Amino acid sequence: MITVLLFAGARDVIGSDRVTLVWTEAASVDALRARLSEEYPVIAGLLKSAMFSRGTSYLGREALVQPGDEVGMIPSVSGG
Amino acid sequence: MNRYHKQQLFAPIGEAGQRAIQHARVLVCGCGALGSVIADQLVRAGVGVVRIVDRDFVDITNLQRQMLFDEDDVRQQTPKAIAASEKLRRVNSEIIIEGIVGDITSETIRELAADVDLIVDGTDNYETRFLLNDWSLEKNIPWVHGGCIGSYGQVMAIVPGKTPCYRCILPEEPDPGTALTCDTAGVIAPAVHVIGSLEVSLALQLLTKTFDDSKPSIWHVDVWRGDFRKIDLTGLKEAGGCPACSGGQRDWLHGQRGARSAVLCGRNAVQVTPSSRAKLSLEKFRQDWQQLGVVTSNPYLVKLALNDGTSVTLFGDGRAVIGGTEEISVARGIYSRYVGQ
Incomplete structure (x- = not known):
């Protein structure tokens, strides 16, 4: 399992501050993005421009998410 | 002090x-x-x-x-x-x-x-x-x-x-x-x-x-x-791998990316920009538009409020903010009808 902490618009749209996913082996952030998009189509648009983090570190597209990880999903913000 | x-x-x-x-x-x-x-x-x-x-x-x-x-x-x-x-x-x-x-x-x-x-x-x-x-x-x-x-x-x-x-x-x-x-x-x-x-x-x-x-x-x-x-x-x-800071691409600066119309955030309005920069006589538009609706102006812009709830606010550089719509195509239509080109 992994836990995805949801921030900003993602939390508002899903109505919860986290979701959990069955995650049996290490896979990339891009794979996580695809998986979230599939399971939560309501945030598919936000996922395209969201960034991911683990702890306080940024996770690039190729970074591996391991079973047991807690990662944050932070959609980009464009207003001003 | x-x-x-x-x-x-x-x-x-x-x-x-x-x-x-x-x-x-x-x-x-x-x-x-x-x-x-x-x-x-x-x-x-x-x-x-x-x-x-x-x-x-x-x-x-x-x-x-x-x-x-x-x-x-x-x-x-x-x-x-x-x-x-x-x-x-x-x-x-x-x-x-x-x-x-x-x-x-x-x-x-x-x-x-x-x-x-x-x-x-x-x-x-x-x-x-x-x-x-x-x-x-x-x-x-x-x-x-x-x-x-x-x-x-x-x-x-x-x-x-x-x-x-x-x-x-x-x-x-x-x-x-x-x-x-x-x-x-x-x-x-x-x-x-x-x-x-x-x-x-x-x-x-x-x-x-x-x-x-x-x-x-x-x-x-x-x-x-x-x-x-x-x-x-x-x-x-x-x-690495960033197209801009690693790859040297300047797509927006070189004008390959970027639209000439923009929906203005939270305004129910679209900005339309002419393809080349203009220097307009706002006074001329102020006079021409008198018959078309309610016209107001200040030194920087002229606004035409139309009966259907839309409006055109024209700036001296040729840009206009079209109010009452968030559809770029509608805004462009209104722009060409009242401002021209």
Whole structure:
């Protein structure tokens, strides 16, 4: 399992501050993005421009998410 | 006692930092909610030249959060850059404050940003931010990015060659409709004040050469829930692969990307820009439009309010804000009917 902490618009749209996913082996952030998009189509648009983090570190597209990880999903913000 | 006494007492700034601030030239791009906060604090801090550029005029829905404007500005439809610069000149008459009514495009940025030391982001859209990022990388000028919506926002300082750039964190412009806008999610004043203030904090660090570019980060804040997250971006720069700062692409600066029409955030309006810059006689339009609807004007714009609820607000540079629609095609139709081309 992994836990995805949801921030900003993602939390508002899903109505919860986290979701959990069955995650049996290490896979990339891009794979996580695809998986979230599939399971939560309501945030598919936000996922395209969201960034991911683990702890306080940024996770690039190729970074591996391991079973047991807690990662944050932070959609980009464009207003001003 | 000089007016900057308390700021100079703050050790990281000190007298040397204050001198650096007073010698600096800073461009504030966009003067809505974030831009108001940014311009206000930069002017009070004593930045030598503060250039404020904005393409819009003051609307009643702005007053909830855009701290430099009031009901007189709404009545007179004062362009934000003018309203802001006039107010701020009363705050600090010892510096140069330039208010410029206009859009920041791949053409105009060459004049607007040619001579500045720093750019601070008060814009409300991705496109202008990608353009600022291209300019920053091309000219080796730092910029501070900030964005805000609802109760949250993000802030990041970009120093070319040292920190990741805006395109590192956002490789492609999000498709229209995929990101939240303040139309749907709204925005509250505490969020814009916090985000704008954090941008100025970074700006002052950059101007006083106290910014630590060895620890690049982006800050995410939610003022409603009290979340403050600082994400370390060190790995991002090392990973490389950014089309802009590693690959040298300047798609927005070279005009390959970027539209000539833009839906204005939260305004039920679309800005239409002519394909080439114009210098219009606003007086002529003011006369020609008399038979068509209610015409109002000030030295910077002429507005035609039509019976069907739409409106055309035309600026001297040929741009128009078409009110009452968010459809670009409808807005372009109205533009060609009443302005021409």
